[in-house]
Amino acid sequence: MNIIILGAGRVGESVAESLVSEQNDITVIDMDPARLRLLEDKLDLRGVVGNGIQPSVLRDAGAKDADMVIACAAADETNLVTCKVAHDVFNVPTTIARLRSPEFIEGDELLSQTGFSVSHVLCPEESVTRYIRQLISYPEALQVLEFADGRASLIAVRANHGGALVGHTIGEFRERYTRCEMRVVALYRLDTEMEATPSTRILAGDEIFVLADTDKIRDVLSAIHNTDKPVQRVMIAGGGRVGLRLARSLVGQCEVKLLERDKKRCEYLASQLPSSMLILQGDGADEDLLEEENVGEMDMFLALTSDDEDNIMSAMLAKRLGAGRVMALINRRAYADMMQGGTIDIAISPSQAVIGELLTHIRRGDVAAVHSLRRGAAEAFEGIARGDAKTSKLVGRRIEELKLPKGTRIGGIVRGEGRNSEVLMPHHDRLIEAGDHIILFIPNKRLVREVEKLFQVSATFFG
Amino acid sequence: MQSLWLPVLNVFSRVLLAFSPTFLVPMAWAWFLDKNHHVLVWAFGFAATVCSGWALWMLTRRHRRELMPRDGFLLVNLVWVVLPAYAAAPLYYSVPDLSLSKAYFEAMSGLTATGATAISGLDLLPVSINVWRCFLQLVGGLGIMLLVVAVLPLLGLGGMQIYRAETPGPMKDTKFTPRIAETARGLWGVYALFSVACMLAYRWAGMGWADAFMHMCTTMGLGGLSPYDASFGHYNSARIEWVATAFMTMAGISFLRYFVVIKHRSLRPITNDREIRTYLVVLAAAIAVVTLLLLVNGVYTDVGTALRSAAFHVVSVATTTGYASVDYAQWPVFAPVLLMFLGCFASCAGSTGGGIKMVRMVLLIKQARRELVRIIHPRVVNPVTLAGGVVPPQVMNAVFGFMLIYGAATVGLTMLLLLTGLDIVTAFSAVVATVNNIGPGLGLVGPASNYGVLNDGQIWVLSFAMMLGRLELLTVLVLFTGHFWRK
Numbered sequence: 023m024n025i026i027i028l029g030a031g032r033v034g035e036s037v038a039e040s041l042v043s044e045q046n047d048i049t050v051i052d053m054d055p056a057r058l059r060l061l062e063d064k065l066d067l068r069g070v071v072g073n074g075i076q077p078s079v080l081r082d083a084g085a086k087d088a089d090m091v092i093a094c095a096a097a098d099e100t101n102l103v104t105c106k107v108a109h110d111v112f113n114v115p116t117t118i119a120r121l122r123s124p125e126f127i128e129g130d131e132l133l134s135q136t137g138f139s140v141s142h143v144l145c146p147e148e149s150v151t152r153y154i155r156q157l158i159s160y161p162e163a164l165q166v167l168e169f170a171d172g173r174a175s176l177i178a179v180r181a182n183h184g185g186a187l188v189g190h191t192i193g194e195f196r197e198r199y200t201r202c203e204m205r206v207v208a209l210y211r212l213d214t215e216m217e218a219t220p221s222t223r224i225l226a227g228d229e230i231f232v233l234a235d236t237d238k239i240r241d242v243l244s245a246i247h248n249t250d251k252p253v254q255r256v257m258i259a260g261g262g263r264v265g266l267r268l269a270r271s272l273v274g275q276c277e278v279k280l281l282e283r284d285k286k287r288c289e290y291l292a293s294q295l296p297s298s299m300l301i302l303q304g305d306g307a308d309e310d311l312l313e314e315e316n317v318g319e320m321d322m323f324l325a326l327t328s329d330d331e332d333n334i335m336s337a338m339l340a341k342r343l344g345a346g347r348v349m350a351l352i353n354r355r356a357y358a359d360m361m362q363g364g365t366i367d368i369a370i371s372p373s374q375a376v377i378g379e380l381l382t383h384i385r386r387g388d389v390a391a392v393h394s395l396r397r398g399a400a401e402a403f404e405g406i407a408r409g410d411a412k413t414s415k416l417v418g419r420r421i422e423e424l425k426l427p428k429g430t431r432i433g434g435i436v437r438g439e440g441r442n443s444e445v446l447m448p449h450h451d452r453l454i455e456a457g458d459h460i461i462l463f464i465p466n467k468r469l470v471r472e473v474e475k476l477f478q479v480s481a482t483f484f485g
Numbered sequence: 486m487q488s489l490w491l492p493v494l495n496v497f498s499r500v501l502l503a504f505s506p507t508f509l510v511p512m513a514w515a516w517f518l519d520k521n522h523h524v525l526v527w528a529f530g531f532a533a534t535v536c537s538g539w540a541l542w543m544l545t546r547r548h549r550r551e552l553m554p555r556d557g558f559l560l561v562n563l564v565w566v567v568l569p570a571y572a573a574a575p576l577y578y579s580v581p582d583l584s585l586s587k588a589y590f591e592a593m594s595g596l597t598a599t600g601a602t603a604i605s606g607l608d609l610l611p612v613s614i615n616v617w618r619c620f621l622q623l624v625g626g627l628g629i630m631l632l633v634v635a636v637l638p639l640l641g642l643g644g645m646q647i648y649r650a651e652t653p654g655p656m657k658d659t660k661f662t663p664r665i666a667e668t669a670r671g672l673w674g675v676y677a678l679f680s681v682a683c684m685l686a687y688r689w690a691g692m693g694w695a696d697a698f699m700h701m702c703t704t705m706g707l708g709g710l711s712p713y714d715a716s717f718g719h720y721n722s723a724r725i726e727w728v729a730t731a732f733m734t735m736a737g738i739s740f741l742r743y744f745v746v747i748k749h750r751s752l753r754p755i756t757n758d759r760e761i762r763t764y765l766v767v768l769a770a771a772i773a774v775v776t777l778l779l780l781v782n783g784v785y786t787d788v789g790t791a792l793r794s795a796a797f798h799v800v801s802v803a804t805t806t807g808y809a810s811v812d813y814a815q816w817p818v819f820a821p822v823l824l825m826f827l828g829c830f831a832s833c834a835g836s837t838g839g840g841i842k843m844v845r846m847v848l849l850i851k852q853a854r855r856e857l858v859r860i861i862h863p864r865v866v867n868p869v870t871l872a873g874g875v876v877p878p879q880v881m882n883a884v885f886g887f888m889l890i891y892g893a894a895t896v897g898l899t900m901l902l903l904l905t906g907l908d909i910v911t912a913f914s915a916v917v918a919t920v921n922n923i924g925p926g927l928g929l930v931g932p933a934s935n936y937g938v939l940n941d942g943q944i945w946v947l948s949f950a951m952m953l954g955r956l957e958l959l960t961v962l963v964l965f966t967g968h969f970w971r972k
Contacts, residue, residue: 288866293875297851302864311864 023047023384024088026114028074028104029095030057032353033120033146036373037092037380040398042066043467046384049083075103077111085112092380094120094144102126102138109139118383120144122263142383149375151267154349157368158256158272158322160239161347162247164229164368167378167393168236169404170436170459174445175236176207176402177243178395180363181228184248193220195245203447204234204242207433207463208400215465218431231395233433233461235445253321257281257345259306259336260327261291264351264372268326269295279315281306306336309343318344325350330357338365358397371397385470388477390459401464402433405477407454413479416460422450424476426462427469433461489970491548493559494541500564501538504571505531510620511575515613518695523579523613530575558963561632565952569593572621579614580604586941586948593948595621597955598629598837600709600807600924603936603944607714612695615712619699626706626837627676629955630740631669633835675743680705683732690724704732707837709807709924716932717797717810723789726797726810737764737804739835759872760844764833767843771799771827775820782817803827805838807924809932821927825914828923839922839954841891845884848876890958895920898950905943915939919947920954 023046027034030052038061042048048067051074052058058069072079074095085091091108093101098121105117119140126133126143133140156166165178181188187195192206209216210229216222224230224246234242254276258265261282269278269291278299282288285303292301304311306325317323323345325333330352337350342365349368352358358369374394381392381401391404411418415425421432432448436459446452454460464473512527552560569592577588587603594601595618607615680701687697696712703710713719717726738761745754755761775795776788785791794811801808802824814821830846832838851869858865868875895916902912911928915936918926925932929939936944953961963969 282866285866289868289875292866292868293870293873297854297867297870300858300862301866302862303866304864314864315862 023090024084025049025384026051026080026083026085026088026091026108028052028091028093028101029120030054030061030069031094031096033094033144033373033376034092035061036353036377037094038065038067040373040377040381040394041384044384044470049088051079051083075100075107077107080104080108080112085114088112088114090114090116090118090384092118092120092144098123098126102140105140106138109135116141116383118142118144118380120146122147124148144376144379146372146376147263147267149379150264150351150370150372151271153375154264154268154324154326154370155271157349158253158276160243161253161322162243163239165395166239167395167402169391169402169461170443170445171440172236173436173443174233174434174461175239176231176233176393176433176461176463177239178229178231179243179246181224181226181230181246182248183226185226185246187245188224188226191221191223192218195224196220198245203238203434203445204232205433205447207231207233207431208465210396215429231433231463233463251321253347255279255320256322256324257315257317257320257340259323259325259340260333260351261287261301262326262328265324265326266291266294268324269299273299279320281311281315307332307339309339312336312340312343321346323348327351330354334361334366341365341367355397362397374398385474388479389474395463399467401467401470403462403464403470403473405460405462405473407456407458407460407477409479410456414456415476416454416458417456419454420450421448421452421454424454426476427464427472429465430469430473431463433463435460489556489559491545492550492552493556493563495545495549496552496556496560497563497567498538498541498545500560500568501534501541501571504568504624505534505538507620507624508534508575511613511617514616514695515611518612523575523611526575526579527613527617530571533574534571555969558960558969561956561960562964564628565593565596565956569596569948572596572617575617576604576614580610584941586944587937590936590944590948591618592621593951594924595619595708595710596625596628597839597922597951598622598625598706598708599805599839599919599922599951599955600703601919601926601930601936601947601951602710602924603939605714605935605937607712608719610712612712616695616699618710619702619708619712622706622708622710623680623702624706625708627673629706629837630672630676630835632956633837671744671748672740675740675747676705679732679735679740679743683728686728686732687725690728691720691722692725700729703808704729704806705736705837707733707736707804707806707832707839707922709801709805711808714935715810717808721810723793726793729808730796730800733800733804733806733808734765734768736806737800737832737836737838739833741835757872760833760847763847764831764843767827767831768800768803771803771823772796775799775816775823778817778820784816798824799827802923802925803831804836805832805840805921805923807918809925812931812933814927814931814933821931825917825923825927828921829917839920841888841921844871845887847871848881848884849888852881887957887959890962891920894950894953894958898946901946902943905940905946907939907943915943915947916950919950922951922954 025041025046025048027038027050030050038048038050042065049070050061050067051070055071062069070083085108091114093104095101101119105119108114109117117140121143128143131137160166163177163179167176206218208231209218230246232242256276257279259281261280269280272278273296281302281304283305288301288303317340323340325337327333333350337348341348347367349370350366352369352371358371362369374397378393382389385392388406388408390406393402395402407416409417435446435448436443437446438444464470508527508531512524515523515527569589572592573588576591577583577585590603683704684697684701687700699712742754746752772795776792779785779791779795797810798813805828828840830841831843832840834842834844848869855867858867869881898916899913911930914926914928915930918924930936
């Protein structure tokens with residue numbers, strides 16, 4: 023695919039990074055030549071210096087042949103105009119804009135073809151907030167991903183001592199929880215993938231990916247992990263956009279203490295949040311402040327400033343002072359890999375949260391959702407089976423008959439729409455019907471192309 | 486000195502001319518109902534006001550200019566000192582045995598929408614006199630409304646000033662139209678609408694047209710004068726009391742809000758407002774407590790009657806109206822004191838009610854809560870917020886300043902009355918009742934009696950108290966500073 027990315031900032035860079043690795047032709051537009059040079063050196067892409075809202079610059083970047091424009095400059099207005107120009111002047115079929123303001127909603131008249139011609143909206147802050155929100159709802163999980171409009175969920179959990187199933191095999195797991203519709207799709211031990219056969223034994227410290235009906239998440243979690251009490255007290259260090267959005271979403275559910283360094287920002291936060299939330303002026307890495315505010319009594323500590331190092335340090339400090347579960351927002355992948363599972367319970371990688379959403383639009387075939395797992399190494403993929411037995415490689419076949427790429431496993435099937443939909447477990451003789459949502463676990467990104475092909479319908483479907 | 490007084494007098498002459506037609510209203514009543522008994526009095530009042538207004542205008546017209554804020558203070562004070570004198574003249578002439586001081590007190594009570602009366606034997610007075618007393622409260626209400634929503638904010642004072650601070654969000658709706666004249670027209674339109682509704686409701690509830698008109702005047706102005714010595718006790722009708730309760734509750738909210746509600750065709754400006762919500766909650770809670778108190782103490786045995794009486798009196802005193810249907814001073818002492826206490830702050834900013842105003846109370850409580858949190862969390866940043874905006878510190882300081890002066894004024898005036906030999910209950914309650922423009926106090930000036938028992942000195946102190954309270958203290962007190970008169 024020919025993709026033009028506007029803006030070589032943090033979001034632009036991580037988007038470029040993950041798309042380059044999938045053999046796409048990427049052109050990045052930015053005003054800053056030095057920044058572009060850096061990217062060109064690091065990644066296999068082309069840089070164009072200039073202002074992306076100008077048609078001439080877009081033409082230089084090859085907008086005529088582009089399949090997609092992703093505008094992720096800092097200002098919403100730049101992104102909106104770029105999408106409009108790309109669509110109207112160069113007929114680019116897919117335009118994606120990163121929009122910070124929550125007032126622009128995908129599918130709104132304003133963003134339609136007659137408006138700004140934005141086909142999809144990306145909001146990194148919103149994605150990250152949603153991601154964290156899930157982790158607060160399910161404090162035992164490392165990651166919770168939703169499929170088929172929230173009907174089924176993929177949960178990553180670290181097995182710990184005391185979990186009901188630790189020390190048992192996956193086979194026993196199934197026997198014991200027959201009512202509970204779930205399937206272990208992958209198992210990682212010491213960061214290497216293990217084969218998840220019925221005879222595999224679950225040990226403490228294993229990272230397990232389970233697909234289950236969303237209503238049953240609680241049961242699954244309690245089987246693997248001894249249940250934590252629900253999160254009630256939360257301390258957030260950093261009152262930026264993510265911090266504010268998160269605090270707002272926690273109104274009425276948790277006691278929140280929000281730490282922010284800037285006095286002005288503190289006042290703004292105080293005017294935006296109900297007075298029951300404590301806004302404290304100070305540094306997240308200030309030991310005295312953390313102790314004064316009883317960080318040890320917190321169920322969860324979240325370091326959400328824009329600075330990786332600050333986040334890591336304050337999260338580690340909070341953990342040492344006795345905070346229950348600590349999370350840090352870490353942009354740099356190397357840092358994130360290094361910190362996760364150590365002192366810091368969860369390293370939240372904002373780019374991963376965004377990329378999952380972006381991938382949904384980039385994958386070919388009938389793709390409903392794609393989520394990046396294990397910081398980009400693996401992928402969870404939700405595709406819709408279309409056509410009939412003649413045109414489709416899926417419909418009308420039993421699961422054991424499918425030719426799946428090596429290592430790829432079907433986690434579950436969601437049949438039906440809306441309220442009447444049901445989550446089916448992929449038993450070997452289950453027949454796939456047209457319209458089924460199939461959720462797959464792909465352990466390696468290289469296999470994505472083959473999986474995409476499975477979901478493409480041959481030409482006769484239209485004839 | 487010349488440059489300060491003359492332009493103000495010029496504007497004041499126009500106020501006089503605008504005020505003069507009010508004499509025609511009692512004149513009409515006198516013509517049709519009093520068998521020409523007092524027509525001449527009103528005609529003379531009208532003529533005198535027009536003539537003096539016109540003369541003043543002729544004398545000062547060369548000094549006409551745009552008014553500065555400082556002129557505004559002078560004008561407002563002048564209006565509330567001199568107009569009662571004009572209004573008192575017919576009362577002095579036609580009410581038997583009324584001293585000049587008490588006539589002025591009565592007129593001041595009317596124009597400040599206080600509702601304290603110094604006249605007894607109201608039932609025997611000619612209708613036109615009672616119409617005049619009550620109608621003054623309607624006129625006073627209109628003037629007050631203009632004063633609180635338009636003039637005082639221009640002078641940088643008053644409860645509504647808090648809303649003028651740059652608060653984003655829903656408060657924008659409540660910004661008035663850019664010109665005072667336009668605001669006044671809109672407001673008075675709404676006021677007229679409610680007044681007509683109120684009059685019809687009273688008529689429906691069983692009053693005669695004359696009584697309905699008079700009570701409408703005193704209800705909408707949150708005044709509380711009545712053409713009967715027994716006030717609402719004269720009717721002893723549940724329906725009338727409930728109608729009064731409903732309209733007093735409505736009038737306790739700024740008419741600006743109704744104006745906005747009608748303009749935007751949405752109830753949100755009222756339902757979303759913190760001040761109004763608190764106002765309604767406080768009223769409801771007080772009614773519940775008083776009802777319970779009355780039942781437990783056996784004042785009433787019937788729940789319906791207890792509720793009706795509690796609701797009527799709580800709303801009447803809390804909104805600073807001051808009607809009574811029974812002598813509530815005889816209730817268990819908690820109730821009358823609670824009512825007086827509510828009267829000090831319950832009504833909303835921008836209404837014709839008196840007192841501290843609910844919005845200041847809300848801010849003070851928020852500030853207090855904030856200080857308590859700060860003790861436990863020294864690093865907390867929790868500015869006082871109202872409607873999604875931070876209240877600027879200078880506004881908070883203005884509120885503190887107001888409270889301080891309010892407290893000092895209440896204490897000072899009470900001491901002054903004690904000096905004249907009044908007992909403490911009467912002195913204190915009379916000051917609270919007049920500074921907050923409530924009307925009836927406790928003790929000698931309780932709901933069952935009136936201010937006629939006081940001597941002239943005491944009456945003058947309380948007349949001053951009414952004006953002081955009505956002009957939100959600072960407007961009056963600023964005249965007593967040297968800075969005001971310095972050039």
